[in-house]
């Protein structure tokens with residue numbers, strides 16, 4: 001119930017204005033977002049890489065409505081990739097891209113062209129691109145664009161969401177050699193017709209999908225903070241004889257950092273998803289919806305400002 005309310009608020013410009021201008025918001029954002037500038041992203045990346053982690057960087061922004069905004073997002077990724085290469089942070093750091101930020105909603109071909117340029121820039125510095133997955137109305141379009149991108153940039157990765165009923169079948173399609181798939185639970189509000197609604201059903205689907213990916217020939221990226229799913233991931237890695245170079249765990253910046261370190265200590269590849277930029281509203285609201293207890297951060301921030 002609270003999750004639905006928060007996810008509905010994530011689409012409201014009025015609530016966005018309220019949250020963005022609240023004096024305590026900065027402290028809360030800082031926990032989940034590396035900062036507003038490219039330098040902040042580079043700093044966070046360097047710290048994580050020094051600690052033995054891999055990174056995927058997300059320049060925040062989504063649901064872009066104009067070509068100018070979409071091109072500005074593309075240009076930021078091109079600049080970021082150049083700087084990552086120059087700093088010697090590739091291939092440890094790659095980028096995650098939302099096609100809606102590149103114009104998918106108003107012109108798929110335009111979004112594809114922008115994504116292609118980002119993939120070429122990633123190739124030039126020896127790293128990869130993963131296409132984030134957004135709400136279910138974009139899944140087919142995103143997978144179509146993925147197929148086209150992979151013709152010239154075969155290492156381009158996809159995200160599949162275990163809460164969607166279609167995902168087990170999508171995992172089968174994308175479990176061939178060379179295919180990089182990030183498996184997550186899914187962060188949007190979706191109708192029952194397309195998505196499992198209970199946490200138990202989503203978890204069961206996650207395990208089925210993980211089994212398909214870990215048994216396949218591709219490169220699974222298990223994106224979850226859920227201790228039970230991580231333990232099952234470790235078990236499947238042993239079962240399918242996947243050493244750390246043949247799959248990875250992924251977590252979000254600021255969430256369960258001690259668990260991230262533990263897994264690195266166990267010898268696993270762990271990639272942290274590092275968001276940066278000033279368009280943090282939708283991202284932050286999805287993090288709050290996943291764990292309404294995070295609202296406590298707002299509470300504490302308010303109290304500490306008094």
Ligand SMILES: Cc1cc2nc3c(=O)[nH]c(=O)nc-3n(C[C@H](O)[C@H](O)[C@H](O)COP(=O)(O)OP(=O)(O)OC[C@H]3O[C@@H](n4cnc5c(N)ncnc54)[C@H](O)[C@@H]3O)c2cc1C
Nearest residue numbers: 132133159184185186187223224225226250251252273287
């Ligand atoms: C690297 C990465 C990339 C992702 N990319 C996408 C994407 O492209 N599309 C998409 O729809 N979703 C994406 N997600 C989000 C994902 O779908 C889930 O919404 C999110 O990961 C929470 O699910 P969980 O598997 O961690 O399990 P949950 O059951 O939500 O959480 C398990 C435990 O993890 C901790 N935890 C989880 N979330 C939080 C939080 N926000 N704050 C504090 N603690 C928390 C808590 O201890 C919780 O009990 C991504 C997640 C990761 C890690």
